[in-house]
Every structure is written in C-alpha cells, then in structure tokens.
Amino acid sequence: MFRLAAIPLLLLLISACTSNKKPAEETEVQWDVTIAFGSCNKHDLENQLWDDVLKAKPDLWIWGGDNIYADTSDMEVMRNMYAKQDKVRGYRKLKREVPVIGTWDDHDYGLNDAGLEFDKKAESQQAFLDFLAVPQNSPRRSRQGVYAAHQIGTRLGMVKILVLDTRYFRSSLTDATEEGKRFQPGPYGEGTLLGEQQWSWLEAELQSSEADFNLLVSSIQFLSDQHGFECWGNFPHETERLKQLLLKTGAANTVIVSGDRHISEFSKTKLDGLPYPLIDFTSSGLTHPYSDFDGEANPYRIGNVISEKSFGLLRFNFSKNEVRMQMVGDEGVIYQEIRQTY
Template sequence: MLKQICVLVLISLMLGCGTAKQKNSKVKFDKELVIAFGSCDNQKIENLLWDDVLKNNPDIWIWGGDNIYSDPYNKYKMIGDYDIQSRGEDYRQLMKSTDILGVWDDHDYGLNDGGEEFEFKDEAEQLFYDFLNEPKNSVLRKRKGTYNSKTYFSSVGSVKIILLDTRYFRSPLTKDFGSSKRYMPNAYGDGTLLGAEQWKWLESELINSKADFNIIVSSIQILSNKHGFEMWGNFPHEVDKLFNLITTSRAKGVILLSGDRHISEFSKININGLGYPVYDFTSSGLTHSYEEFNGEENPFREGEVIKERSFGVLRLNLETKKATMQMIGDGNILLQEVDQVY
C-alpha cells in the first residue's frame, strides 16, 4: 500500500512540474479571457502605455522579453533595474488586479544576443523569478531554463499559456558577413533554440492539452524570417519541428506571441493538415520603437507594420471560440485588429 502511495505522489509531482493550473490566481472569468502583453520596456524611459493597459482590464499581463535593459550583466545593477521597473505606480496597480507572467530576452538575460554560453545565466534566472514574485521554494527555481505553462479554466472552456525560454539553451548563431544582415540561418539541423529537455516538455504540453486555446509565447519572432536579426528562422529545422508538433498534437487554437523587434505586426501561416491558420502576433516595444522603419521582407505578414509604441491585447471568447487580436497605442487607440474563429 505504501509503495502505491509513493508512486501516485511521484506521478503527481511529475505532471505538476512546470505547469500551474490557476493556483493562487487573481483571474476569474466566464466567457472571455483578456490577455495584454508587450516587450522592450526600458526602465530608464517612461512607459506611457500602462494607463492604457489598465483601461483594457486584462485578466493576465505577459512580459514578452527585454522587460528591463540590463546588459552587460552586473548582478546588483540588474537588481536595481528590476526594482525601478517594479516601483512604477501604474504597474503596481496592474499587479494588484492581474496575473503577471513572462518570458525573458537578451537584455534581461544579461547578454546582448546571448545564448547557452552566458556564464551568469543561472544567477540571472533567479533574479528574473524574483521580479515575477515566484516563491522561493518553487520547483521552477530548481530547474534549468525559465520555460513554464499555466492553464486557466472557466465554466465554458480553458486557455493554456506556454512560456518558452529562447535563451538558456540556444546554440550559437551564424554571422552573416556577406550582406547587411546581422545573422544568417544555420545549416539545416545545426544547433538548437530550445534544447532537448525543453522540446520534450513542450511536446508533452501540447499533446496533453485539452485547452480551447493554446498561447505559445516566444521572445523572438517565429514566422518572420527574412530580416537577419534574431528569429526562429535562424534554426529552420526547429521551425519545422514546431509546426509538425502543432499539427500532430492536434492542439486547438494555437496562437503565437512574440516581441523583440521594436515594431508590431501580424504574421500568418497555413500549415498543411492543421485546419486553422497560425498567427504570430508580434508586439514591440513599450517604451521605444523603430520609428525609422521603412520596410523589410516578411512573406507571412498580414496587414501593416506598426512602428509606434504599442502593446498587444488578445481577447479569447471561450463560447464562440473567437480570438480578437489588437494592437493598441498611446491614448488607448486601436492601431490594428484581426479576428479569427478556431
């Protein structure tokens, strides 16, 4: 009997590791879940969008990476930078009413364009969790990498949010010396973006998901693959692996969220055998944007590029299975919108 109890406890721990189910959540919703998200928030620049975020009454706020600018890494500087970010009056108000989730990118990782080679990544990971108020005894703090997921339930359905770590395990990039682009794609099959353990975890998260919507958050763009900066397209075999996983897992309502680029745009792909289009909703940046942007190739782009400061809002209707994706600027102005029924 004791052996059976031990086995059940072990299974419970394995299933629960890295996946929270609305535990200690401020979120209480019925038909619609509202998610706001954004990236590239320099703590030294005033964020004029927090009041607009609050006006949209989000259930969840997702940090999309570059949540502070604190590279090159210094532990005490990073602690101070996170403290500045946390002390903003509007952000403190948001924390009181909203679940706060997030991923990191290079500037809050501690090394510009950094990957697996960064020697202080374990230390920086603990500071990242401090910023997100992750309990000191959390199992997440004992694991390498910041990937995580959380599922939100209502009487009419559920939403799973999958947060990826595109830094901790990422292999070296290939510099492009033959053009004005910073990087070129690695040879097919060369290197990894997520690492073996995170891929194994992601596969389980999607295959076992019963959610009506599965929101995958990546700090860097997944679909746009021609600009020559950091992107999933630098590991083309990993892009194919993700698309194959989304299809074979039969996960419902997969939507990709990304940041990093200091522009906002929608990208869309129709994957054979999936039955619905996959959007990559890029929202960037919160305090500074690429105002001089004058065009770049993106074969998957839907609509226009937004080059002013903005944040993203995702309104998920669990009854109609409709997702409304909105880019919102200062003054709560709607800049662009896409609707998709899943």
C-alpha cells in the same frame, strides 16, 4: 472571478480585417478572457501605456522579453534595475490588479543576442524569477531555463499559456554574409533554440492540453524570418520541428505571440494538416519602438507594420471559438486588429 493556474500546480477552473485608430472598447461581443502582453521596456524611460493596459481590463499581463535593459553580468546592477521597474507607478498599479507572468529576452537575460554561452545565466534566472515573484519552493527555481505553463479561463473554456525560453539553451548564431543583415540561417540540423529538455516539456504540455486555445509565448519572431535579426528562422530545423509538433500533438487553436523587434505586426500561414491558420502576433516596443522603420520582407505579414509604442491585446470568446487580436497604443488607440474564428 478569474484565477491563473501554474502547472504542475493544481489546475483551478474558474467561474481577417484591419483597422486604424479606433477606440479600444468592445460592445458587440462578450469576451471571456482578455490577455495583454508587451516587450522592449526600458525601466528608465517613461512607459505611457500602463494606464491603457489597465483600461483594457486584462485578466493577465505577459512580459514578452526585454522587460528591462540590463545587458550586464553584474547581478546587483540587474536586481537594482528590476527594483526600479517594480517601483514604476503604472506598473505597480497593474501588478496590484492583474496577475503577471512572462519570459525574458537578451537584454534582461544579460547579454545582447546571447544564448547558452552567457556565464551568468543561472544567476540571471533567479533574478528574473524574483522579479516575477515566483515562490522560492517552486520547481522553476531548480530547473534550468525560465519556461513555464499556466492556464486561465472560465467555466466556458480555457486558455493554456506556454511560456518559452529562447535564451538559456540556444546555440550560437550564424553571422550573416549579406550586407545589412546581422544573422542568417545556420546549417539545417545543427544547433538548437530550445534545447532537448525544453522540447520534451513542450511536447508533453501540448500533448496533454485540453484547453480551447493554446498560446505560445516566444521572445523572438517565429514566422517572420527574412529580416536578418534574431528569429526562429536562424534555426530552420527548429522551426520545422515546432510545426511538426503542432501537427503531432493535435494542439487546438494555437497562437504565437512574440516581441523583440520594436515593431508590431501580424504574420499568418497555413500548415498542411493543421485545421486552423497559424498566427504569430508580434508586439513591441513598449517604451522605444523602431521609429525609423522603412520596410523589410515578410511574406507572412497581414496588414502593415506598426512602429509606434504599443502593446498587444488578445480577447477570447469560447462559445464563438474566436480571438480578437489588437495592437493598442497610447490613449487606447487601436492601430490594427484581426479577428480569427477557429
């Protein structure tokens, strides 16, 4: 039986190749923990993937952001949208069977491309935590930002999940001067993405992690940074800071999952001094992908961009120190996958 542990609550221990359109069943390897995630979900559009998520038998579902499309400072409107999402039949069934955690992005934060300037962010945070059924006495209710730590595993091993908040503390973005792009990197050293409070928390969580794998949940892409939309690359010093933090803390086998882009892709790089490759697995959108996608530069990309409705699946094997990452579509179609041994 799997149990999900929230930190700082008591931890409960519990007893590269690509392919196209394969069935989502796995028989030759025993996967110890399975985590599903996704983003870009309109509550009033049909989500055809909830039954496929359940068929994958995940031990955890992670919302990656844009879980509803509120874009409002009216909290009654936002709460009504969350209530409608909660009543979606497939999602209701998922919640009954699978623990749910996650982060937000701009559209469920309340304002497109917004950061620290959004004047309803405190109220929006409470609505989001209500949606995730976070207890009223949780420390998260009195802390700024929706970042959080969780752990899930078996007697064989553990995955630590660090859910980041790329909205609450984020400085203003720099408008792009290049045609066809919305934003560009700001001056090096100016502005913040996570804010000092969250950076201190993240360092402490990575430093203390004894997990076999660490999973960072970022609503926006970390590695892909040339498309001109929101990404970590708009704050190049923050990108470098996270890389250096991974080296400093020696955090084992860290994988990043992201959303926001309405496409799915794998990005991968090697950091000097890090004993494993760093992978950013982007998966979106759940209800409305970027179907007109016609290409963009990403020097870190592995395989192809998938612009179909899909969710992400990560299967962990502790004895083999291996993760299988899959982009899964309607009827269990696997659009692309990679396996990484650490």
